[in-house]
Amino acid sequence: MISNRHILRFSELLELRGYSPLSNERYVGIVAAFMEYHRREPQLISDHELREYVLNLLREKRYCRDTMVTILSVLRNFYRLVFHRTLQELEDVLPIMKSPMRLPRIYSRDEIQRLLSVDGLSHRSRTMLITTYATGVRVGELCRLKISDILTSRMQVFVEQGKGHRDRYTVLSPKLLKILRTYWQVYRPTKWLFENLKNPDKSVHPTCAQRAFSIAVKTAGLPNHGIHALRHSFATHMYESGVDLATLQVVLGHKSLLSTAVYIHVARPAITLMQSPLDSIEIGAEATSSIQNLSQPTEVAPLAHWWIRRENPDSRSRSHLTSPGGGP
Numbered sequence: 001m002i003s004n005r006h007i008l009r010f011s012e013l014l015e016l017r018g019y020s021p022l023s024n025e026r027y028v029g030i031v032a033a034f035m036e037y038h039r040r041e042p043q044l045i046s047d048h049e050l051r052e053y054v055l056n057l058l059r060e061k062r063y064c065r066d067t068m069v070t071i072l073s074v075l076r077n078f079y080r081l082v083f084h085r086t087l088q089e090l091e092d093v094l095p096i097m098k099s100p101m102r103l104p105r106i107y108s109r110d111e112i113q114r115l116l117s118v119d120g121l122s123h124r125s126r127t128m129l130i131t132t133y134a135t136g137v138r139v140g141e142l143c144r145l146k147i148s149d150i151l152t153s154r155m156q157v158f159v160e161q162g163k164g165h166r167d168r169y170t171v172l173s174p175k176l177l178k179i180l181r182t183y184w185q186v187y188r189p190t191k192w193l194f195e196n197l198k199n200p201d202k203s204v205h206p207t208c209a210q211r212a213f214s215i216a217v218k219t220a221g222l223p224n225h226g227i228h229a230l231r232h233s234f235a236t237h238m239y240e241s242g243v244d245l246a247t248l249q250v251v252l253g254h255k256s257l258l259s260t261a262v263y264i265h266v267a268r269p270a271i272t273l274m275q276s277p278l279d280s281i282e283i284g285a286e287a288t289s290s291i292q293n294l295s296q297p298t299e300v301a302p303l304a305h306w307w308i309r310r311e312n313p314d315s316r317s318r319s320h321l322t323s324p325g326g327g328p
Helices: 005-016 021-038 047-059 065-083 087-093 109-116 123-135 139-143 174-187 206-220 228-240 245-252 257-264 268-272 285-295 300-311
Strands: 156-159 168-171
Touching: 005 021, 005 065, 021 047, 021 065, 047 065, 047 087, 065 087, 109 123, 109 206, 109 228, 123 139, 123 168, 123 174, 123 206, 123 228, 139 206, 168 245, 228 245, 228 257, 245 257
Parallel strands: none
Antiparallel strands: 156 168
């Protein structure tokens, strides 16, 4: 039987280092899954078996790179903190995987309007989503907002001990203030802005807001990028409206300006106002004529059809996986 003492020890060490309860729960879960896989005490698992476990997650489970970066980091910290192994030694066994550079997924202003206006949401759920977009807070920060954090005299929202245990202020929209006042008249919360309906002494759990978001995007017919996309959309739309990066960094609670600068890459003006170098080149009549001939559906349609089939290899018809000539 596997003892839980190492897991409990790891959880205590994370708590002492100031990790949030949600992060603690997630990291302990990663270690528990690792121990369940081997069904042996972790100090008895060889370095070779450690590598085999990681390769199994990559090859058999097909975990994405983002997930693997987290798992490798958690396992290194587990062995470093609990069994006092050196980082240099652990990095030879559990190497640092390079994190992918991904741009945030956002919704346009029209899509946000559709998402926040769908039918089927309770007054409380809709108010949670509107507040998330209007303030740019993380879902955990949303759930921990108190009535006293809504500073009407300054038109600000106080975010207490957000990510990284940092306090900050964000904007309070006049429209949001009106919505919150109506919400308060209906639900009459006393401490937390969004109370746990079963236990008003506790705040609402993040899964409640995430569930409301999933319902909203499905009803609106939009792709589900996760509730964090509301924060990304807030930041992008603020930047497009002229808010400078330094101010946006403070509002979002980013430790580094580099984290805020990513919104430059997704803001519309940065892309749509660019001019392609092709626009400054004069193309001769013959080239223009040959390009126009591509509109004739002679060879283009089969080629396009081949590419569609290649992008969907699970299609029932396998006869179109190659072009008539046997290749692309």
